[in-house]
Amino acid sequence: MTRSALLVLADGRFPAGGHAHSGGAEAAVKAGRIRDAAGLEAFCLGRLHTTGLTAAGLAAAAALGHDPYELDAAADARTPSPALRAASRRLGRQLMRAARATWPGPGLDALAAAFPRGAHQPVVLGATARAAGRGPEDAAHCAAYETAGGPATATVRLLGLDPYQATAVLARLAPVMDEVAARATAAAREGVDALPAASAPLLDITAEQHAAWPVRLFAS
Amino acid sequence: MHLDHGHTHHGSVSADAHRPDGTRRALRIGLGGPVGSGKTATVAALCRHLRDTLSLAVVTNDIYTREDAEFLLREAVLPPERIQAVETGACPHTAIRDDISANLEAVEELEDTVGPLDLILVESGGDNLTATFSRGLVDAQIFVIDVAGGDDIPRKGGPGVTTADLLVVNKTDLAPYVGSDLGRMARDAAEQRGDLPVAFTSLRSAEGVGPVADWVRERLAAWTALPAPTA
Known part of the structure; x- marks a missing residue:
């Protein structure tokens, strides 16, 4: 399948709900x-x-076609914050909507039917890459790019940060994104039990606090 | 890639006129307009006017608080389970136009949890004169401006003023105090909008929202008169 499909999926304008989330940056x-x-x-x-x-x-792992139930449980186990679990499932559902309209097919239909309340976003992202004809490396790159891209655009809105500087940050982090995507893909090829389980406790704690703020710009 | 056009729906993916079970979904009407023009007050007045005869729900798109949702709750215009707030990440126009996924989630969840519904009002966060709703989210849209924002707004035009299915010019009771010429606003609006309707309202009295409510009822009648969807 075409490489340009990857650009469609990774585009910040892909209508999958990410614009309302700051990735902990707020x-x-x-x-x-x-x-x-x-x-x-x-x-x-x-x-x-x-x-x-x-x-x-x-x-x-989802792009490789691993069992989505196992992957969704693995995502739950790796997401201790209830607020982030809820955000991930909500974003998974929103991504699923965009994905099924963009790359319709039985694979995504089955995943949507299996998780009517939404599977975790990275699982849906991998399944979407697969539906778009892209492999695990591309799915991992998308996930890594979103990891930095979300906070970067949010910070432009929150701080009035110079957008050129924010984009330069992303460019400087590109080699790290590549490295993270490569490690993630290698682990995924070994199976679900080998998947990374790295976490950031401060992000979990602040996500819980943020979810209780009465006034905020971003959903998470 | 295998393209299966006959795939079953688990949640619709766009503005399908029917729900997954084949029944007709609620009519969705968007309300947009600048900050402070009276969108929330119009929604509240519509709810009071229509709730006895229609099954209603509201989605609010607050910019940085749950203020609008909380106003509607405080005013008790609808039971709390019929009001949903969507967060927009500082970009209210994105949530109603470029990436409508969170709003579609909200309208479908309302239909699932408190349906069947006749009408869902989707209120945008206060924005600028270019903010319009996607046709993938709403079936019709109302743009609310007010006389105190300046009587030159209809002349300035912009997508909201020129293309909304109904233009509401609110706070007409203030016109003498702020020096706004209602006749000029009406003439300019007609010039910008051709045959599209304009309603002048003052929500100081309970009946003030009447012209908007009548227009909503007409839209609803047209919606329900469409041929029944095939499951």
């Missing part, structure tokens, strides 16, 4: 942990090596 901005481009870069670097690696592994 809480980090409020706490003063992200104040500028350097802070954004450090935040994204940490996120890539932890939740990004875990998400990329799940996405790669």
